[in-house]
Amino acid sequence: MSDELHDAQHDELREDTKPMSNPMARRDALKAMAVAAMVPMLPESAAASPAPASREPLPLLDELQQQAKRKGPRGTPSDPVLQVAKADWPRKLLLRELATLGALCDMIIPADGKSPAASTVGAPGYINEWASRPGGDSSLVRVRGGLAWLDRESQARFGKRFHLATNAQRTAICDDICYQPKAKPEHQFAAQFFDTIRDQTATAFYTTPQGWKDLGYIGNVAIPTFEGPNAEIRRQIGLE
Amino acid sequence: MSSRRSKVAPQYDVIVVGSGAGGGMSAYQLSVQGLKVLLLEAGRDYDPVTETPMFQTPKDAPLRGSGNADKPFGFYDATVDGGWRVPGEPFTTAPGSQFSWWRSRMLGGRTNHWGRISLRMGPYDFKPKSRDGLGEDWPMTYDTMAPYYDKAELLIGVYGGDDDLENTPRSSPGVLQPPPAARSYELLTKQACEPLKIPVIPAHRAVLTKRQDSARLPAKLHPGNALAQRVLRQSMNERMACFYATDCGRGCSIKANFQSTTVLIPPAMATGNVTLITDAMVREVSLDAQGKASGVHYIDKLTRVDHHVTAKVIVLAASACETSRIMLNSKSTLFPSGIANSSGVVGKYLMDTVGAGLSAQIPRLEGLPPVNEDGTAGIHMYMPWWNYGEQKAGKMSFARGYHIEFGGGRGMPGPGIFGGLESFTQGAYGRKFKEEARRYYGSFMYFDGRGEMIPNEDSYCEIDPSAVDQWGIPVLRFHWKWSDHETRQAAHMQQTFAEIIEKMGGTVQGTVQTDGSKAIATGGSIIHEVGTVRMGSDPKKSVLNEFGQTWDVKNLYVTDGATFVSNADKNPTLSILALAWRSCDHIVEELKRGNL
Numbered sequence: 001m002s003d004e005l006h007d008a009q010h011d012e013l014r015e016d017t018k019p020m021s022n023p024m025a026r027r028d029a030l031k032a033m034a035v036a037a038m039v040p041m042l043p044e045s046a047a048a049s050p051a052p053a054s055r056e057p058l059p060l061l062d063e064l065q066q067q068a069k070r071k072g073p074r075g076t077p078s079d080p081v082l083q084v085a086k087a088d089w090p091r092k093l094l095l096r097e098l099a100t101l102g103a104l105c106d107m108i109i110p111a112d113g114k115s116p117a118a119s120t121v122g123a124p125g126y127i128n129e130w131a132s133r134p135g136g137d138s139s140l141v142r143v144r145g146g147l148a149w150l151d152r153e154s155q156a157r158f159g160k161r162f163h164l165a166t167n168a169q170r171t172a173i174c175d176d177i178c179y180q181p182k183a184k185p186e187h188q189f190a191a192q193f194f195d196t197i198r199d200q201t202a203t204a205f206y207t208t209p210q211g212w213k214d215l216g217y218i219g220n221v222a223i224p225t226f227e228g229p230n231a232e233i234r235r236q237i238g239l240e
Numbered sequence: 241m242s243s244r245r246s247k248v249a250p251q252y253d254v255i256v257v258g259s260g261a262g263g264g265m266s267a268y269q270l271s272v273q274g275l276k277v278l279l280l281e282a283g284r285d286y287d288p289v290t291e292t293p294m295f296q297t298p299k300d301a302p303l304r305g306s307g308n309a310d311k312p313f314g315f316y317d318a319t320v321d322g323g324w325r326v327p328g329e330p331f332t333t334a335p336g337s338q339f340s341w342w343r344s345r346m347l348g349g350r351t352n353h354w355g356r357i358s359l360r361m362g363p364y365d366f367k368p369k370s371r372d373g374l375g376e377d378w379p380m381t382y383d384t385m386a387p388y389y390d391k392a393e394l395l396i397g398v399y400g401g402d403d404d405l406e407n408t409p410r411s412s413p414g415v416l417q418p419p420p421a422a423r424s425y426e427l428l429t430k431q432a433c434e435p436l437k438i439p440v441i442p443a444h445r446a447v448l449t450k451r452q453d454s455a456r457l458p459a460k461l462h463p464g465n466a467l468a469q470r471v472l473r474q475s476m477n478e479r480m481a482c483f484y485a486t487d488c489g490r491g492c493s494i495k496a497n498f499q500s501t502t503v504l505i506p507p508a509m510a511t512g513n514v515t516l517i518t519d520a521m522v523r524e525v526s527l528d529a530q531g532k533a534s535g536v537h538y539i540d541k542l543t544r545v546d547h548h549v550t551a552k553v554i555v556l557a558a559s560a561c562e563t564s565r566i567m568l569n570s571k572s573t574l575f576p577s578g579i580a581n582s583s584g585v586v587g588k589y590l591m592d593t594v595g596a597g598l599s600a601q602i603p604r605l606e607g608l609p610p611v612n613e614d615g616t617a618g619i620h621m622y623m624p625w626w627n628y629g630e631q632k633a634g635k636m637s638f639a640r641g642y643h644i645e646f647g648g649g650r651g652m653p654g655p656g657i658f659g660g661l662e663s664f665t666q667g668a669y670g671r672k673f674k675e676e677a678r679r680y681y682g683s684f685m686y687f688d689g690r691g692e693m694i695p696n697e698d699s700y701c702e703i704d705p706s707a708v709d710q711w712g713i714p715v716l717r718f719h720w721k722w723s724d725h726e727t728r729q730a731a732h733m734q735q736t737f738a739e740i741i742e743k744m745g746g747t748v749q750g751t752v753q754t755d756g757s758k759a760i761a762t763g764g765s766i767i768h769e770v771g772t773v774r775m776g777s778d779p780k781k782s783v784l785n786e787f788g789q790t791w792d793v794k795n796l797y798v799t800d801g802a803t804f805v806s807n808a809d810k811n812p813t814l815s816i817l818a819l820a821w822r823s824c825d826h827i828v829e830e831l832k833r834g835n836l
Binding site: 025035040069070071072076077078079080082084085086087107108110111112114115126129130133135137171174178180182195198199202203205206207208209211212214215216217218219220221222223224226227229231232233234236237238239240 | 284286290293295296297298299300301302304305307308309310312315316320322323326327414420421422423424427428431463483485486490518519542604605608609610611612613614615616619620650651652655656658659661662666667668671673674677678681724728785
């Protein structure tokens with residue numbers, strides 16, 4: 001950045017302090033004007049002071065600060081901050097849909113003696129994140145369409161929504177749609193939907209500490225030496 | 241950059257363009273020899289020590305860390321502003337050509353995320369044309385390069401075994417780090433490959449399995465050079481041995497694996513001889529009235545200001561195709577088709593690695609007791625090419641070899657895990673699904689062939705006159721064509737994988753392709769693109785001599801993968817490092833003699 005530019009920007013900031021010497025008076029004046037004219041505050045602020053606009057965005061300063069930032073992630077999709085990761089897009093599924101989804105997730109991965117159910121570790125929330133992702137419109141259609149189908153099917157068969165049906169009733173529906181090659185023609189879409197939710201529920205569940213423990217994944221820890229498989233494993237896979 | 245600085249432009253001995261394998265090595269070797277180096281990097285400054293997501297889990301990342309168009313290798317992959325597309329920096333492909341160009345825009349370039357597989361080219365690989373009449377010979381032999389391979393391996397730290405197979409040379413004694421123990425699926429594969437006469441030996445990867453000997457190595461690598469020894473000792477002392485966790489593709493904050501940003505750039509900067517400018521996109525090499533390179537023009541990406549910097553010697557290491565692009569865009573009266581391009585060869589003979597893969601499910605790996613198989617987060621074993629004799633005898637339908645990389649086992653469960661379980665379990669869900677997941681976890685494997693492509697006239701890059709990038713720089717247009725040698729090789733890979741899987745008692749997932757054109761990966765997608773500014777012994781058929789010096793402009797050098805004459809199945813990074821070291825020795829000598 002050039003020193004002239006830097007100095008100019010600096011002066012502009014100093015100008016900014018002038019009206020603040022009597023902050024109450026200025027704020028009252030602005031308030032009165034804003035109420036009287038119902039105009040946006042920023043243009044009025046500029047009009048109220050001959051000095052450079054104090055609350056305008058400062059493109060020059062922003063630009064220079066950005067330019068000075070040669071180190072570190074820039075927080076863009078292709079250069080995200082890896083240490084504090086966030087999926088910060090709006091979630092699109094409604095609570096009503098999440099109730100149905102949660103029941104389906106738990107039909108796929110229920111609690112057993114070894115690990116909790118999928119909804120306990122946040123699988124519906126993850127599937128909402130996935131289906132709501134930018135560019136994920138076709139996933140969202142499949143998830144929403146499938147959830148709507150599931151509730152209607154349950155209503156038609158049992159007179160209640162899927163998450164309010166009994167386990168046996170839910171099982172009756174899932175048995176019809178759990179395997180695409182054997183699903184009836186009228187269930188083909190539902191079977192695709194079921195497989196999508198099974199895959200996503202597995203992704204959600206088996207990437208959690210509970211899921212790792214269930215599978216017996218014991219890595220991601222620093223160890224001083226790496227040993228090959230022990231004698232028991234070697235015997236079991238037929239090496240000895 | 242400040243106006244003060246441009247008024248009193250520092251005088252540099254050398255400008256190095258690019259900070260990856262070739263550029264990082266060049267900046268290091270030249271600066272420890274006392275030369276003043278200006279290092280220009282088109283991407284942002286990047287510090288693996290503070291930025292690497294060590295131990296972070298998929299659960300902490302958006303979409304469980306899965307890849308997307310912005311981060312093709314996953315959220316945690318150490319790639320900044322890169323992948324198959326770079327924001328604001330397009331390329332084009334000619335009609336009928338398919339080519340994917342991987343780039344990154346960060347200090348250290350692609351060395352931050354690579355697989356660390358470090359295989360030497362062998363004696364046949366340097367003289368392929370002499371052996372089978374195809375392609376072109378390198379201007380030097382393996383024996384010339386062997387000492388540089390030794391030195392490069394000692395400098396960066398490579399683990400491996402001491403096998404000495406045909407055209408798969410061993411390193412000198414004491415050079416390699418101890419190889420890590422094989423995992424269960426690697427041992428099982430070795431057992432299955434014995435009756436097939438396919439060797440399965442320790443892989444060579446640039447990962448420290450023990451700390452480097454900082455008391456001895458610096459003097460061995462830089463005899464009589466106190467500065468080099470001091471900065472290298474300090475750098476080696478900052479590197480830890482692998483602790484067998486965290487995928488190498490994320491980079492390494494403890495500096496256990498090789499990346500230019502942890503191994504080459506820190507000691508180069510510690511010499512006090514290097515000025516680094518990041519976000520500096522070089523567009524052109526300038527020429528003086530005597531026909532020598534005078535400097536480079538670059539665009540500061542953050543201010544969009546165009547700069548010109550000068551030096552006695554210019555070293556291009558911007559990555560193979562980017563180096564070509566700079567040269568082709570450097571037009572003058574003397575070189576109307578691009579600097580140092582009197583041969584017309586700049587941009588020509590672009591190569592990638594032949595890739596084809598197959599996945600399998602192995603029942604013998606089902607239901608094993610928990611064991612930590614993270615290891616060095618990369619291959620511990622591999623299969624070097626084993627059919628040199630058959631090829632020499634004319635018994636095979638393709639001329640060059642491939643090696644096999646394979647993996648699987650009980651790795652960190654990530655996004656997409658159990659994606660194929662519907663077919664394996666006939667649609668299991670509920671408690672049954674959980675039982676099946678426990679049973680199948682760790683039983684899936686993949687086999688990837690990595691083979692040699694023979695350079696051809698139809699695979700090249702050129703300037704596309706109809707497009708510029710956001711910096712106003714004309715972009716590259718790619719032309720691509722595989723020959724039968726590559727597609728037949730890909731089909732052979734498929735057949736080999738199927739045989740290995742059968743011997744293991746496993747089931748192939750997907751289809752075993754007999755048509756190689758259906759199995760072969762798109763050009764560029766293995767990310768081993770090399771060539772386009774090749775070395776040679778004939779100035780009419782090559783751009784560079786054996787030292788990476790252009791025939792036409794004696795103070796212009798190239799030290800990245802662009803220099804490659806052939807693309808053996810050996811992953812290119814280690815060879816780029818060894819070649820760059822040799823080029824730098826030549827630059828230093830020629831400067832001393834007053835020849836540049």
